[in-house]
Amino acid sequence: MEALSSLVQRNSKVFRRDKTQVFFSLLSVLIVIVLYAVFLQKMQVDAIEQMTEATPELVTMVNEWLVAGLLSMIAVSTTLAAYGIAVKDLESKAQADFLTAPISRATIQFSYVINALIVGCIFSFIALIGCEIFIVATGGELLSFRNFVNVVGILFLSVLLASVFNLFLVLFVNTQNSFSTLGTIVGTAIGFLCGVYVPVGALPTFAQNLIMYFPISHTTLLLRNSFMESSISKVFDGVPASYVEDYKINYGIVYELHGNILSTSTSVIIIFVTIIVLATLSIILFKKKNK
């Protein structure tokens, strides 16, 4: 236990002091913010204005839509960056140095996972505070207490999912070169696969299905539900329910599969099952790798 906690402390110190690593882990998120400021926000506001009249709540709602997407991306990109230490240790043979001490490979690997969880949680929490400040500063309201608790819970779940998801990917990587390639691919793909760069409804059907089956997008969906709950009801006050439903489907606030709207609990179950499956696969892969 002492060895594990010492390894985790070491990992987190090494990560924190690598400022460029931290910056690059947030790069994809910064890109979204820039895109949003330049045109994404305006596009959405214009589109919704055609259904209902423009109110200050409308801008807030769109802003909330954005921060929900950002938060789910941050969980993925920061936990992946945290695994950079694992790849570096493997390539530089630092792992061999750890192995001359009476600790197992599994303990070392586990220390990277815990570090990724910690890094993901810290960044998500800081980002959440930043997002709330942004929402309030642009004329919105703070989350209600119930939704705040929901959001924190979903964030924790998404960090857990992202840590396991990235662990699985990183197990295929042995060099820092391939790791940075992986980082680029994940960083780019995640924005699309969570429907943050482009709303789900604007994509062709096969892409929509791909997103629905991509487990991490369900964290985005859950976050949007919690963030946007009150502003949606204000913005669409007096608008026919079918319009609201169309909006929710097009903007990835609910998923419609074979004509049925997926329930929140279905999303939560999908996330949990994915965590268990990927964790099991990772353990099998890890054991095979270290035979």
Next chain:
Amino acid sequence: MTFAIQVENLCKQYGVQQAVKGISFTVEQGSLFAFLGANGAGKSTTIEILCTLLKKSSGTVKINGYTLDASNDNAEVRKSIGVVFQQSLLDERLTVRENILHRGKTYGLSKAQLAENYQFISTYLHLDDIEKRKYGTLSGGQKRRADIARALIHRPKILFLDEPTTGLDPQTRQFVWQAIRQLQLETNMTVFLTTHYMEEAAVAHQVIVLKQGEIVAEGTPDALKTKYAYDAMALVFHNSDEGVKWLEEHAISFTEKLGIFSIRVESTLHALTLLKKAEPLIASFEVIKGTMDDVFLHIMAEGGVA
């Protein structure tokens, strides 16, 4: 006599290639043991097996009385050994002290014990001036000091050093050596060393030369020198023709290059008697002592197994 390391018939196979071909040797507790060999001779493979980093294919290895790969024994082996690798492996962005203490904790030492060990090691390796600096900003020699301190933080009984002084300047090399020797003498620690520098092997108690996975020579440096190296003398005569004549008269075989004649001598004293006889002919001379370099080159050139 207690043995720190006992190796019997150790083999390591990578696919069809045999890296280590059934070697056996023992290392006495408290001794300095040097492992020589050209690149690819199997030194690193052997050292990695002894350090539990690599699984052996067959054979038995006992480290400090614990049998390698026997149940739970590897953890005990690891507690009792320290390893300095060829490369610098500590974390660049952590300070020397942080690096050493973080890794020290992985041995399950108590805080007090760790602090005490750190103090002890620090005085030997003069860590005071570098302990607060980031490892990445240190010079090669300072890094090596930190590496050795990390390997010693749990006060192991055996210290493995895999080419520890490669790439260091002569002064630092000497410092590193003095520190290791002093520690070894005062704590009765066993030092197991692989090196390219023959003068480092010359101070060992026991030397083994490895070639293509087999032991081709072993013994004390003196014994090896007697067997494989010889003293030589270089002579320059006032008149080379007269010199040749004199050498032939005395039936001394020689080689000549640019007017410098090399002959083999039994010892420095033998050289002196020869010099006295030939004194009027000689313009200058140099006696060259046989070194571990000769031993190494000789063994490597020999081809077969001794």
